[in-house]
Amino acid sequence: MLGFLFARQTGLDDPLRLKRAESTRRVLCMELNQDRDVERIHGNGINTIDIEVIEGRYMLSGGADGVIVIYDLENHSRKPQYTCKSVCTVGRSSRHVHKFSVETVQWYPHDTGMFVSSSFDKTMKVWDTETLKPAEIFRFEGNIYCHQMSPIAKKHSLIAVGTKDPKVQLCDLKSGSCIQVLQGHRGEILSVRWSPRHEYILATASADSSVRLWDVRRATGSLFALDQHNGDRSKASFANMAHNGRVNGLCFTADGLFLLSAGTDDRMRLWKAASGENTLVNYGKVANETRKGLKFAVSQGCSPEFAFVPCGSSVAVYALHTGELVTMLRGHYNNVDCCEFHPDYQELYSGGKDCNILAWVPTPRKPDVEDEGQRSTTAESESTLNPAFEDAWSSSDEDG
């Protein structure tokens, strides 16, 4: 750390280098922290969370009971202890609440005044954050599994919606109507993701075990479908299968160069977004039994990037390019459904069926100390800080 600082001071290093090193370190020492809590509002499992990118301050969460909550993540109390308060809630008492489980929530990428939620009640609602009333309601034929707005789009305001129908729907916020369908899949669409690099590129994952990339300007069909064998005909029994089971999770890396997909064949695959080539990174077995979409996250701004994947009742952290399992974040008592990475503070928020949103916060770096005497005092100070950390061997044990 000091070496990085010195190099930065003397101008030897790129500023990005220091940032990357520090954020990587922080990600690696992420843990369930005593100091950070998220208020318990949901009375049921949490399906989806989203953190806005403008200020990085507000977090949306959607529950299996249709409730949507907005949390304030910023700590203004000047104390390490902080509970993220809920700012406002679309509760069951609200007139506009979703009838069934909310599957996806997303902030409008350019402003916090608006967010979009989609639910199993076959509607997608565009909400005004101020009034907490839907400004627009899109209705669909089948259950909506996922939707996404492009995070970088300036020239269009399309929402890609994946439903039970094999056609991917594109809804335009400008006109308030569904303007285009993308045909090509043969199963329900479990995940849709816009590329963070090119605003017209869309990736969709379906239950027919294929992943397709689209240019939404092209009307004829998809650009290509990802093939796990990279076109090696001898191995492929079916052409262009990304997985051997349903593909239920997709995520672009922050730079948009790679696409990560997860399937119910308990595999994860990393693809080059530009060519659709399978990089053949082996992540090992990634338990994945959910029948709905899986929401996982990829870190941002670290030098080896990390993928955070819900895996049973824990969150697995993988090194993105080596496939190495870095750590398992255990803290939930039931299945984890979603996780979201906060790029500014290197924090991870995860929501699960046990109604908890857990904040995984980097442990603060211990003060560097040189001499022994000081170390002992710090250890003492820690134990005096919290008497619960003390050992309590009774003297009677000594006798016995």
Added chain:
Amino acid sequence: MDHAQRERLSALVEELTTSGQPQLDQSKMKDVKKICKASSDYVEHFYNLLMSRLAEEHAEVRLSALQMAGELFSRSHHFRTLLVSSLQEFLELTVETDPEQPLPPPKEAARRLKTLAIRTVQDWQAAYGQAYKKLALGYHFLKQVKKVDFQDVQARTLAERKRQEEKQKRLERIYKDKVTKATTEMEETSAEIQECLTEMDSCLKLLMPHPLEFSLSDLEATPTAPMHCGKSASPAADDEQPCCSKDLNDRGERVEEEGSSEEGSDAEDIPDEDMFIRQTGLMSHKYSLSLNLSTDMSLKETEENEAVVNTVRDLNRVISTKHLPAVRSWVQVFTKAGVDQQLLSRAITCKSALEEALQRHEELHIHYKKRERRVMRAGADGEEDEEDDDFVEVPEKEGFEPHIPDHLRAEYGLDPVTSLFVAPAKPAPGSVTQPTPQPKRRATEDELDPTCAAATLRMLKQRLLSDQAAGPSSSQGASEGAETTSEAAKQDADRERAPVVPFDVDLYYWGQEQPTAGKIFKNISQHQFWIPHEIQEEVENKELSAQMKSRFITFAGSFQPVSHKCRTPMPSGSLCERQDRVKCPFHGVIVPRDELGRPVNPADAARLEEERMKRVEEQPDWRDRELMREIEAATGEDLGSSRFYGKGKKGSKGKGKKRKYPNLTDLKQSANTSRSRLERKVFNKSSMRRVTEAMNRMDQRKHEKFANQFNYALN
């Protein structure tokens, strides 16, 4: 880390968890703590051991492990961090948070484990929840998601509670249904019951007024009662009298007593004391005259009160068989369902009224007339009166025929014995007429049934008998009958001794020459002119003729049951109870023995002793079974102990395999139920094999007929 200490820790943990005790051994636990205190490495080792013990599929092991965890949790910070880091698994294994991983048997221990685990988690949360985030999360998880009620001592989970509620609801619904049903029933029948009660009440009043209801007004009537009571049977009872008055046997004295008491009360009306003394002969008012009214009386049914008594009886039957059970069930339903007080009180009053009516009926002790049916009674009347007009009174039953042809008797349900109608001295016929044994029960039943001819017949029989007794004209026949009876008895005795043989041709031609014995007639051709040229029309068969003329009678003798027993003393101390004729399959030839089982005959005793000696020689004493086996095990040579003792001793051999943890409840031990025992018998390998073999053989036999056909030849 010292290896020895480590080993000792493992041993201690194993010992503690397999003790099977509900409480931990404190001294051993102290040792564990002492070791763990030394270093956090030991704590870690202990933690690993503990988690592996917790994963055991045995609730008692888990319970002990949980208790140990509780002990260490309060001591060591390191242990706390370790345990809290894997609290999910811990809760799964102890609190059953994962429905797919139920707690292992035994059930009782599992229940205790769960309760204790919940209490422990609560305690931990109270003490360390602030410091350990995951512990708090786990606690909230239990509380909010699993809905564990920490106040609830039962530690029931949501599902259990829900089940309980549902059960309760179902019960309530059932009760509600029952209540509505009972209420409607009550509404419907209460009027009927009321009517029945009043009827009963008035009937009883007619029969026997309640003692309290005797009043002055009755007094005028009562003096006449003693006159009547003597001649209760006289038909000239005046109509205005309540018919019961003549039936009360104790009525006379009662009325007298009543009378005196009434007089006493009369006297009290007179203010003057002298008057009082003169009238009553009593010196003071203070005398209290206690009348012992015997409430237990008996009422006799006579012709006069017959109608009332009949009604009472019917009512009584209706109440006791129909109304009272119904009302009782209502009361039961109402009390169980806890309905409003009004319905219940109504039902209860109804019940008590009915019971009171029954009680009053009991108290009367009515002697009902003995009567089976009205017809029979009429017959009895006829017997008394000996009047023909009474006979006319008997309704002509359909099918009543004084003379029933013999072949129709069975049809009429009558005995074929016709001794009453035919002359009593009927000579015993040569042929043995064996009366078809009519079931006795049926006959009596028939007699009771007035619609049956048997009843009429019985009546006629009675009449006839009484006629015989009365009229001397028929005495001659009777004497004749007496004469013949001695002869008949002799013949009967003869007949009993004579063998009964089935009727056959030889009897048919008894003492005659059989003309056609053994001759076979051949049918000549029926054709007009085609006649076989050589025809022997008659063929005589010797064998056949002998068969026709003779008869085989076998004298096998009768079966004589064995009366002696084997009576050989057995190891159990009793004597052998087998009753074989000559030889007991276990103890050889049966010889007479005394009550201690020793042979009576000295020769027998000597022979038996000899045999015993021979047997002992075959298996010398030193061949002790255990010893032999030990020697064999030690030397590895077969000395033949199994040859001598192996048979039937397999069970004890199997026991030698010791259970690893004798203190724990054995989970593999299957319940020793009749079903399991049967299963062992029925489904054991050899019997299954036997059965399949037998069935295969049967299958094959089915095809034996076609064995020469190729498609059956194969199987």
